[in-house]
Amino acid sequence: MLDLKLLNKQFSGCDCGREHLSTIKDIRIGSKLVNQVGSILKANSFSKKLLLVADKNTFKAASGIEESLQDFKLKTMLYNDFRIPSLEEVERITALADDAEGVLVIGTGSLSDVCRLAAFRKNLPLCIFATAASMDGFASSASPIIDSGFKRSFPAKAPAVIIADTDILAAAPSKLKAAGFGDMVGKYVALIDWEASHILTGEYFCKNIATLTKQATDTVFKLAPQVQKNGDVSGQVFEALLLTGIAMSYANNSRPASGAEHMLAHFWECLQIASGKIPEFHGAYVGVATLLVARFYNKLAKIKPEEISKKAIDKEEIYGLSGILAPAMRKLNKGSNIPSLEKVKTNWQKIKNIILAYPGPEEIFEALKEAGSPTTTAEVVISDDLKRRGWISHPFIRNRFTLTRLMSHYNLI
Ligand SMILES: [Zn+2]
Ligand SMILES: [Zn+2]
Structure with missing residues (x-):
């Protein structure tokens, strides 16, 4: 099981001379976690007003997540099929997050890339609920975004919380x-x-x-x-x-x-x-x-x-x-x-x-x-x-x- 605190400790005082730190507060990987998202967010001091971002596929994959979020006031942005992480979408999510106190994204690559940068711009805590083990950017602090046709890496912030329900990962499309x-x-x-x-x-x-x-x-x-x-x-x-x-x-x-x-x-x-x-x-x-x-x-x-x-x-x-x-x-x-x-x-x-x-x-x-x-x-x-x-x-x-x-x-x- 990934122990981030221990890993951060192992990397402190690295002999390369640089400081190595990940700012992720909590990582949960396990079965049936979709039913515990609300309590995990509360345990990590997320406030009530959440912007929830998903597309129809990822929302369906995370069936049951809404029930776990009953104590939260949700504003939902549901895309049809989100595939292109463009700067326009970062701006859209940033604007939607105006009155939010935190962002919860349900999805994988493109959705989390866009939300990572939007949450960074609004200085809001971000939780990624991953629906597939499909790419490596979940824990990253950078966001690869398409700007005027060019994909480049924007500095952003790593999510505060990452949750992956292994039953959902296992059922992801091949x-x-x-x-x-x-x-x-x-x-x-x-x-x-x-x-x-x-x-x-x-x-x-x-x-x-x-x-x-x-x-x-x-x-x-x-x-x-x-x-x-x-x-x-x-x-x-x-x-x-x-x-x-x-x-x-x-x-x-x-x-x-x-x-x-x-x-x-x-x-x-x-x-x-x-x-x-x-x-x-x-x-x-x-x-x-x-x-x-x-x-x-x-x-x-x-x-x-x-x-x-x-x-x-x-x-x-x-x-x-x-x-x-x-x-x-x-x-x-x-x-x-x-x-x-x-x-x-x-x-x-x-x-x-x-x-x-x-x-x-x-x-x-x-x-x-x-x-x-x-x-x-x-x-x-x-x-x-x-x-x-x-x-x-x-x-x-x-x-x-x-x-x-x-x-x-x-x-x-
Ligand atoms: Zn080092
Ligand atoms: Zn990659």
């Missing part, structure tokens, strides 16, 4: 379970990128946070064959997802849980939305992107430093392939730096060792298959054209070093 697995597997690539960046660019890195994320990912990775078949593991997957969210809070950004695989997934998601399509679930994109990046990193691990040479980067080509994202990317990449060829060559063996410390593409492929997660771009309705454009452009959709960024500056394979 697509959502598969998405949660895909999002978790992505951490392997994210951790490679973080440590590689530390070595090549001097970026801050905390070994303890990386270990926390890796252990959580290993736990879920081993559960792959049971993700769809055994409802009992949903609680474990959920806990692992929370741990990676807490790791992000500890690092004060999404670095421990988001590298090239998330950037590629975000590229696809943004361009699908821009062309008027409803995107697939975030974790489904992340799983497929993880496999593509893991295959590339596996090739990197086979090359010798003397085989690496410099090439001229064509930024105009990159922006030209990026559609609606191009203007923001131009601004983002103004001051971006890339490690020198000498630095790359000198540290190449270290980079290879980092890559080889994580499961390779074959293992990741098998695990995704077993968990019922998509493994091809076709399954997540990404065209070959978008796949190619995303591959070239994704390293530049944020100013964050990834090993995939090297391919624009150096001849590698």
